[in-house]
Amino acid sequence: MRAYDPATLSHAASASGLVAQILLWVEARDPAVQPAPVGLWTGEDDRSITVAGQSRPYEGAGELLAIEPITYRQGLDVRLHKMVLSGLGGDTEALLSGTDARLAPADLYRVIMDVSTREIVGSPHRLIRGWVNELIINTGQISDKAGGQDAGKSTVELTLATSARALTKSLALKYADATQQANAPGDGFFRWAAISGQAQVKWG
Numbered sequence: 001m002r003a004y005d006p007a008t009l010s011h012a013a014s015a016s017g018l019v020a021q022i023l024l025w026v027e028a029r030d031p032a033v034q035p036a037p038v039g040l041w042t043g044e045d046d047r048s049i050t051v052a053g054q055s056r057p058y059e060g061a062g063e064l065l066a067i068e069p070i071t072y073r074q075g076l077d078v079r080l081h082k083m084v085l086s087g088l089g090g091d092t093e094a095l096l097s098g099t100d101a102r103l104a105p106a107d108l109y110r111v112i113m114d115v116s117t118r119e120i121v122g123s124p125h126r127l128i129r130g131w132v133n134e135l136i137i138n139t140g141q142i143s144d145k146a147g148g149q150d151a152g153k154s155t156v157e158l159t160l161a162t163s164a165r166a167l168t169k170s171l172a173l174k175y176a177d178a179t180q181q182a183n184a185p186g187d188g189f190f191r192w193a194a195i196s197g198q199a200q201v202k203w204g
Contacts, residue, residue, distance in 0.1 A: 008112050008122035017115035023049065023124060024064055024083065024158075025056060026106045026132060028099035036099045040064040040085065040092070041111075051109055051124050062086050065155065067108075070127055078165045081108075081128055085156040092156055096135065104132045106160055133161040 004012075012018060023041045030036040041047070043060035050056070067083040085092045095101050109124040136157040180190045 002125065004125070005122040011112070011114065011121045018121065019113050019115045019118075021111050021113060022064060022067055022127075023051065023056075023058055023109040023111055024106070025051070025058075025109070026095060026101055026104050028095060028101040028104045030099055033100075036094075038095045038099065038101075042067075049111060049120065049124065052126075063092060070108075076164050076167060078168065079162040080133060081130075081160045081162070083158050083160075085158055086153075096137065096156065101132045101135060106130060106132050108160070128160055128162060130160045130162040131165060132158065133165075134159040 021042045024039065026038045028036050028038055037056070039056050039058040040063040041049075041058040041060050042064050043058070045061060046057070046059050048055050048057050063086050065084045065086055068081060070081060085095075107126060107130070108128040109126050111124040112121045113119060114121055134157075136159075138155045138157065175190055175193055177188075177190045177193055180187050
């Protein structure tokens with residue numbers, strides 16, 4: 001059972017009304033491999049929101065269009081969660097062209113807001129923590145005004161893999177004799193790995 005902070009519980013018990021918004025945060029990297037995070041949310045405007053003690057800028061106004069229902073279950077299976085982003089938004093464009101989001105750490109939070117004042121109630125609570133698994137660009141069709149057809153929307157499908165994916169990564173080991181001896185004592189396969197390519201060997 002999820003535990004909520006006192007402010008959220010108190011407001012939920014009142015008759016003020018609540019509205020929930022979803023926050024997406026991707027810890028992407030720029031071409032110089034420096035952090036270039038991107039924040040999107042389902043709200044109506046751009047806003048800085050404090051998440052886990054850190055102020056984060058989130059871009060709204062249709063950047064994060066939709067998200068599949070999130071289900072939870074016990075076990076170590078890697079779960080994939082899909083969401084749809086606007087293909088024309090500034091932050092979405094930055095995520096695709098200006099940064100490297102491949103396998104970037106990402107998380108989803110839900111924030112509760114007062115339905116009348118649109119002020120945040122309590123603290124956002126995390127829904128998913130994982131990595132960007134896939135980005136698929138869906139380009140809309142060109143409009144045909146003569147035929148009475150409107151242009152299709154360009155969207156981006158983003159898939160998050162849950163943190164259980166970390167359990168599927170193999171241990172990165174250096175190809176060295178010391179490493180091989182630790183794993184398989186007496187195995188001399190990497191005995192000369194340190195000087196491989198440096199010593200000339202005459203054949204024939």
